[in-house]
Amino acid sequence: MRLRAQALLVLLLCGLGDGCASRGSVQPDLPQDAEERGERGGHKSYVLPVVEIVVMDAVVNRVGSMLLEPATFEVTQSSIRRNLRGPWAVDDDPFEINQFGHPYQGAMYHGIARSNGLGYWPSMVYTFAGSAMWEIAGETTQPSFNDQVASGVAGSFLGESLFRIARLALDRSDGQPGVWRKLGAVLASPPTGLNQLMVGTPAGSPSADAVPFSDIRVQFGGTAIAKRGTRANVALDAFRPHFTFSIDYGYPGNGGYQHQRPFDYFRFESNISSEGMEQLSTRGLIAGGDYGAGALAGIWGLYGTYDYFTPDDFRLSTTAFAFGTTLQAGKSEGLTVQSSALLGAGYAAARALAQGNADYHYGVTPQTLVNLRLIAGRRAALDMTAREYFITGLGGFGTGQRDSIFVGDASFAMRLVGRHALGLTYQRAGRNSKFLDLPDRTQARSRVGVFYTFLGSGGFGAVP
Numbered sequence: 001m002r003l004r005a006q007a008l009l010v011l012l013l014c015g016l017g018d019g020c021a022s023r024g025s026v027q028p029d030l031p032q033d034a035e036e037r038g039e040r041g042g043h044k045s046y047v048l049p050v051v052e053i054v055v056m057d058a059v060v061n062r063v064g065s066m067l068l069e070p071a072t073f074e075v076t077q078s079s080i081r082r083n084l085r086g087p088w089a090v091d092d093d094p095f096e097i098n099q100f101g102h103p104y105q106g107a108m109y110h111g112i113a114r115s116n117g118l119g120y121w122p123s124m125v126y127t128f129a130g131s132a133m134w135e136i137a138g139e140t141t142q143p144s145f146n147d148q149v150a151s152g153v154a155g156s157f158l159g160e161s162l163f164r165i166a167r168l169a170l171d172r173s174d175g176q177p178g179v180w181r182k183l184g185a186v187l188a189s190p191p192t193g194l195n196q197l198m199v200g201t202p203a204g205s206p207s208a209d210a211v212p213f214s215d216i217r218v219q220f221g222g223t224a225i226a227k228r229g230t231r232a233n234v235a236l237d238a239f240r241p242h243f244t245f246s247i248d249y250g251y252p253g254n255g256g257y258q259h260q261r262p263f264d265y266f267r268f269e270s271n272i273s274s275e276g277m278e279q280l281s282t283r284g285l286i287a288g289g290d291y292g293a294g295a296l297a298g299i300w301g302l303y304g305t306y307d308y309f310t311p312d313d314f315r316l317s318t319t320a321f322a323f324g325t326t327l328q329a330g331k332s333e334g335l336t337v338q339s340s341a342l343l344g345a346g347y348a349a350a351r352a353l354a355q356g357n358a359d360y361h362y363g364v365t366p367q368t369l370v371n372l373r374l375i376a377g378r379r380a381a382l383d384m385t386a387r388e389y390f391i392t393g394l395g396g397f398g399t400g401q402r403d404s405i406f407v408g409d410a411s412f413a414m415r416l417v418g419r420h421a422l423g424l425t426y427q428r429a430g431r432n433s434k435f436l437d438l439p440d441r442t443q444a445r446s447r448v449g450v451f452y453t454f455l456g457s458g459g460f461g462a463v464p
Contacts, residue, residue, distance in 0.1 A: 043195075044117030044203040052112045052191065053130045057138050060105070064139075072139050079140040088135075090396055091144040092360050095351055099317035100277065100308055102147050106131055106155015107162055111191035114163045117203035120156075120262040127159065128152035146362055146396075149347050154306040154319040159189070161268045161282040164249060166192040167206050168214070210250040210264070213257050213463050216456025219244040219423060223273075223449035225312070226426070238312075240273045242449065247456075251338070252290060252299045253328035253463030259299050262286045265326060267340075281307040283342065283369070285326070298327025303342055305369075307387070309407055311429035313353055313443040316405055318365055318389060320346020328463055336375040336462040343368050348391050350403050350431065352443065359438060361403055362396030365389050373461065380414045381460035404432045413453050413460065425449040 065073035091098070109130035113123035131151035135143035166185040170177045170193075177185070186193030195202070225238040250257060250265040259265050266284030270277070288301015303324055309316045322344025330336040348365035371385045391403035406429065413423040430444035 042117060042201040042203040042205065043199045045199075046116075046118070046122075048199070049113045049116045049118065049126050052116075052195075053109055053126065053133070056108060056112070057130070057134055060134075061138055072141055075137055075140055080137050083136040083140075083143050086142060088143045088145045088148070090146050090362055091141070093144075093147075095315050095317075095349065095360070098147060098150060099315070099349055100280065102131075102150035103154040103158050103306060103308070103319075105134070106151035106153075107159035107189070108155075108191055109151070110156045110159025111163050111166075111189040112195070114160070114205075115189070115192040115195035115202050116199070117205075119204060120160060123159075124156040127156045131155065146347065146349070149319055150317075153304075157282055157284065157304040157306045157319070158280075160263045161249075161266050161284065162189040163192050164206055164210075164263060164266070165189070165247065165268065168211065168249075170196055170201075171205075206261075206264075210257065213249075213251050213254060214457065215248040215251060215459070215461030217244075217246050218454040218456065219451040221423070221425075221449055221451030223425070223427075223447040226446040226448045240275060242271060242273045242278075242451070244269070244271045244451070246270070248461055251328065251461060251463050252326055253297050253338075255290075255293050255297070258290055259285055259288070262304075265299055276310070277308070278310050279308065281305070281309075283322075283340075286321075292327070295331065296327065296329045298325055300325040303344070305342070305344070305346070309429065311407075311427075312445045312447075314350060314405075314429075314431045315353065316348065316350045316389065316407070316431075318346050318348035318367060320344050320348075320365065320367055322346075322367070322369070324369075330375075330462075333377055335377075338371075338373040338375065338461065340369065340371040342370075347395065348389055349396075350389075350391055350405060350433075352431075352433075352441065359433060359435060359441070361391055361433070363392045363403075364394040364396070365391045375460045375462045377462075378415060378459045380412070382410070382412050384408075384410045401434045401436055403434075406430045415455065415460075419455040419458055421453040421455055423449075423451040423453040425451060 061073050061075065106127050109127040110123050113126040118126070131148050134151065135148060166189040169181045169185040169188065182193060185196065220243055222239050222241045246269045248267050250259065252259065252265060263284040266282055268282045269279060271279035283303050283305040285299055286302045286304050288299055290299050292298055303322045305320045305322055307318050322342040324340065324342030326340040328336060328338045345364060345366045349362045351360040367387070367389045369385070369387050374382045386408045387406070389405040391405070393401050409425065409427040411423055411425040413421045415421045426446065426448050428446045433441045
C-alpha cells in the first residue's frame with residue numbers, strides 16, 4: 001500500500017516541472033482522423049505480453065509465498081487440475097487485497113499488453129486471461145469469481161488510465177523525455193515505463209493531442225471530521241494530512257478533439273492520507289460519440305467505472321458499466337458549466353471497518369453518479385459530485401440483504417497567482433445496511449479540508 005502511494009506521489013511531482021501544459025499556451029495542430037491521432041508506427045507484439053504476464057505471475061507467487069501464507073502459493077499440477085475442474089466461488093479475502101490489490105494486478109496485465117502495441121480491446125482480453133490464469137495456477141485456493149471481476153474488468157479500466165497517464169509523461173513533441181519523466185512513467189504504470197526502455201514506443205499509442213484538453217490538479221492539505229453520529233463539531237484531533245491527484249483526460253468541448261477510441265476521455269482520482277489509500281477511482285468512455293459544437297458540446301455512450309473508497313467507518317468498492325454523458329456549456333473565458341451523469345450497474349463490496357468480515361457484503365449493484373462543475377474563467381471553480389450505490393443480495397455472499405451507500409463531495413478552489421490556488425473541501429459518506437442475522441446499521445461521517453492546489457493545466461479545466 002505504502003509503495004503504491006509513494007509511486008503516485010513521485011509521478012505527480014515529476015510531472016509538475018515540465019509535464020503540465022497550459023491550455024492557454026499550447027495550440028498544437030490537431031489531426032482529424034483516428035489514424036493520424038496516435039496510430040503511429042512502433043513496437044508491437046502478441047507474444048511478449050504472454051511472456052511478461054507469466055513472469056509477473058511467477059514473481060508475485062514467490063513474493064506471496066515469502067510474505068503471506070506459504071501454503072496458498074505452493075502451486076502444483078494437482079492444484080492446477082483441481083482448480084480447472086472445480087467450481088468458482090465468491091471469497092472473503094481481506095478487503096484491501098480483493099478490492100485494491102487485484103485491480104492493481106489486473107492494471108499491470110493491461111499495461112503489459114498496451115505497452116507492447118496492442119489496442120484497448122485486445123489488451124482487455126489479455127487482462128481477463130491473465131486474471132483467470134492467476135486464479136487457476138497462481139494460488140492453490142479455489143478460483144474466485146469476484147477476484148476475476150476485480151482483476152479482469154476493473155484492472156482494464158484502471159490499467160488504461162494509468163497507461164495513458166504514463167504516456168502523457170513520455171510523449172514529448174519537442175524530443176525525448178527526460179529522466180524524471182521516464183521515472184514518473186515507470187511509477188505510474190511499471191509495464192509502460194519499463195517496456196519503453198526495453199523495446200521502445202508501442203505502436204498505436206495515444207499521441208499528445210489530448211494535452212490541451214486534459215486538466216491536472218495536485219493537492220496537499222488536510223481534513224478533519226466535521227460530524228460523527230449526532231455531533232456537529234469539527235474534531236481537530238482527527239486531523240489527517242492528504243495528498244490528492246486528479247486528471248480529466250480529453251475533456252469534450254472542442255471539435256478538434258474527437259473521442260474515437262476507448263478512454264479517449266476519462267477521469268482519474270486518487271486520495272492518499274496518513275491512513276493509506278482513501279480513494280482510487282476512474283471512469284472512462286468505452287464506446288460512444290461526440291455531439292454538439294461551440295457553446296454546448298459533449299460525449300455520450302457506455303462508460304466503465306472503478307471506485308475504491310475507505311471512509312472512516314466503512315469500506316466500498318465497485319466495478320461497473322454505465323450509460324451516460326459528459327458535457328461542457330459556455331465559453332472558457334467566461335462562466336463555464338461542466339457536468340457528467342451516469343446510470344448503470346456493477347458488482348460491489350462493502351463492509352464496516354469495526355466489524356471486520358461480520359458484514360462483508362458482495363452483490364450486483366445498481367448505481368448512479370452526477371457531477372457538476374462551475375468555472376469562473378481562470379479565477380475560481382466549484383465542483384460537486386454525488387454517487388449512490390445499492391448493493392443487492394444477488395450474485396454475492398454474506399449477511400447483507402441490501403446496502404444503500406452515498407458518497408458526496410464538494411470543493412471550491414480559488415486561484416491565487418499563476419497555477420497556485422487555495423481549495424476548501426467537504427465530503428459526506430453514509431451507509432444504510434439491512435442484514436439477515438445482524439442488527440440493521442446506519443453509518444455516516446463528514447469531513448472538511450483545506451488544500452494547497454497546483455493547477456497543472458494553468459486553469460480549472462474549461463476547454464477552449
